[in-house]
Amino acid sequence: LHRGSGLPNSFITCIGGICGVLFYYLFLTERLTKQELSKSSIVLQQLPDLMGVKHIYLNLIFGLTFISIAFILEYFFPYENDLILSDGFQISSAWSPALCGVGIGLLQLFFMISFKKSLGISTGFTVIVAQACRVQFFKKLIPSLESFTYGIQNSLTLLFALAAIAGSFISTVSTNQFPLNEKYGANVWSSFFGGFLLLVGARCAGGCTSGQGISGVSHLLIGSLIATAAMFGGGIVFAIGYGLITNDWHFHDL
Structure with a gap:
């Protein structure tokens, strides 16, 4: 999306992220899947x-x-309020999070x-x-990736990822926000290690926020419910810690 x-x-x-995938399948996959769950x-x-x-x-x-719950929260806490600065100037536009969520579910x-x-x-x-x-050579080096x-299933997965990039591009262009400026990003090292850790974690967990949080939870899989709760719980703990340390509860400098 970024x-x-x-x-x-x-x-x-x-x-x-690509390096994270390579690291996982080169060094971790055999150790983590040595004893498969019954x-x-x-x-x-x-x-x-x-x-x-x-x-x-x-x-x-x-x-x-x-x-x-989504529509009730959106009614009492309109998402448009997050797009307006203290001086009343609207900095951007956005689509309804609740409607977008329903759209993802239908997809x-x-x-x-x-x-x-x-x-x-x-x-x-x-x-x-x-x-x-x-x-x-690589087939012999990383046989677990074969x-x-x-x-067609793998092609669809790749197509979905590419479509997400295209959708993000269309969204930012249509709202006159392309390209997003630096305040929404991170430095080079943070970007690299963030992507690396994200993909290592996603592979270890068997899915990311979309694979576990959307697909797995929609099937009401116990493992996905646990993984999603851990993802959001970790984010909440980080947000609280960040706010306490920096006193920036709106995460303007994050």
């Missing part, structure tokens, strides 16, 4: 199965609840019905790196 919006050093973040493991189970409830009922309950539904494929961004980086396995090299 790449599509022209954010400075976003390309460096992508390079860091199919009876709770993290591989779905919440409806554990509760003995039909999937469609629990999915409807969760879906309607979350959609209602997930389309992918599942049409292609039996869930959404996910971090796997797109894996697919990019896996193309090196078309060369025999499964990401070919096939």
Whole structure:
């Protein structure tokens, strides 16, 4: 998304992400998958199965609840307020977060019905790196990447990632914000290591905020619920710590 919006050093973040994928499959994947989880493991189970409830009922309950919460929050805390400075000047425009969330959910539904494929961004980086396995040397060096090299499922994952870049570009251009200026970005080293850690973490967890948070949670997978809670929990802890240290609770200097 940052790449599509022209954010400075976003390309460096992508390079860091690619290096993170290489690091994971070169040094971590065999250690982490040496003892695979049994199919009876709770993290591989779905919440409806554990509760003995039909999937469609629990999915409807969760879906309607979350959609209602999103629109209620948007009603009482309008997102437009975040776009206005203290002097009343509107710095940018944006789309409704609640409607965008519903749109992503419908996109997930389309992918599942049409292609039996869930959404996910971090796997797109894996697919990019896996193309090196078309060369025999890399195929022998990183055999665990071979499964990401070919096939329509991998092509769709890459297409989804590229479409996200294109969508970000269209969004920023249509709102006269392209390219995003430096205040929204980070320096070179922070960009690189941020991308590196992000992809290492996503591969270790088996998915990123889109793979686990959107796709996994939509299936009510226990492991995805745990991973998503940990992601948001970690972000909240960081935000509190950052605010206490800098007294910048609006994160203007972040």
